[in-house]
Amino acid sequence: MSRSTAPSSPTTTATEATNGRLRLFLPDLGATRELAARLAALLRAGDLVALEGELGSGKTEFARAVISARAGMPLEVPSPSFTLVQRYELAGLVITHADLYRLADPGEVDELGLDEALGEGALMVEWPERAGDRLPADRLTVRLREPPAGPPGARIVELEAGPSWRARLQALAG
Numbered sequence: 409m410s411r412s413t414a415p416s417s418p419t420t421t422a423t424e425a426t427n428g429r430l431r432l433f434l435p436d437l438g439a440t441r442e443l444a445a446r447l448a449a450l451l452r453a454g455d456l457v458a459l460e461g462e463l464g465s466g467k468t469e470f471a472r473a474v475i476s477a478r479a480g481m482p483l484e485v486p487s488p489s490f491t492l493v494q495r496y497e498l499a500g501l502v503i504t505h506a507d508l509y510r511l512a513d514p515g516e517v518d519e520l521g522l523d524e525a526l527g528e529g530a531l532m533v534e535w536p537e538r539a540g541d542r543l544p545a546d547r548l549t550v551r552l553r554e555p556p557a558g559p560p561g562a563r564i565v566e567l568e569a570g571p572s573w574r575a576r577l578q579a580l581a582g
């Protein structure tokens with residue numbers, strides 16, 4: 409065993425942490441949930457978390473874990489792919505979870521009350537690309553993807569921190 413290797417969390421390895429960007433390897437769903445729990449602890453009103461990644465990459469799973477961790481108990485967190493917006497009134501923080509996949513036009517986002525959601529609490533958005541430039545640029549982007557060669561259940565996550573997230577980014581590495 410190498411003694412020169414820096415200690416790392418057992419399930420998460422940071423591979424890059426420069427310029428407000430951090431890339432982590434998540435070996436399994438448990439690691440995704442651990443990252444989500446760290447994010448939940450850092451989340452505050454006015455925060456936008458943009459969840460990017462292909463269908464089935466784990467955006468809803470990640471949001472579910474953030475909401476449950478912040479609630480301190482497992483909550484039923486359905487995918488908002490049909491309702492588009494779900495609101496969770498938790499002790500100390502309202503979290504709104506939105507999924508914009510079904511938006512036909514970016515202009516429709518103005519009717520969803522996402523400004524109000526950011527005004528009263530934190531907002532996590534799946535498929536933020538569908539909103540065009542109608543969401544604030546200052547955000548934490550969480551980009552999930554499956555690694556090209558397994559193992560099954562593994563993900564690579566890229567975190568990109570806007571100005572309000574820079575100071576919190578390192579804490580997300582665990």
Ligand SMILES: Nc1ncnc2c1ncn2[C@@H]1O[C@H](COP(=O)(O)OP(=O)(O)OP(=O)(O)O)[C@@H](O)[C@H]1O
Binds near residue numbers: 434440465468470487
């Ligand atoms: N490490 C992991 N992180 C996240 N999800 C994982 C992981 N390993 C396996 N999964 C599984 O992958 C699936 C991800 O589905 P999920 O609904 O979260 O995807 P999504 O990105 O929200 O898709 P959509 O774009 O359709 O909304 C779930 O069944 C989840 O349990």
Ligand SMILES: [Mg+2]
Binds near residue numbers: 469507534
């Ligand atoms: Mg989803």
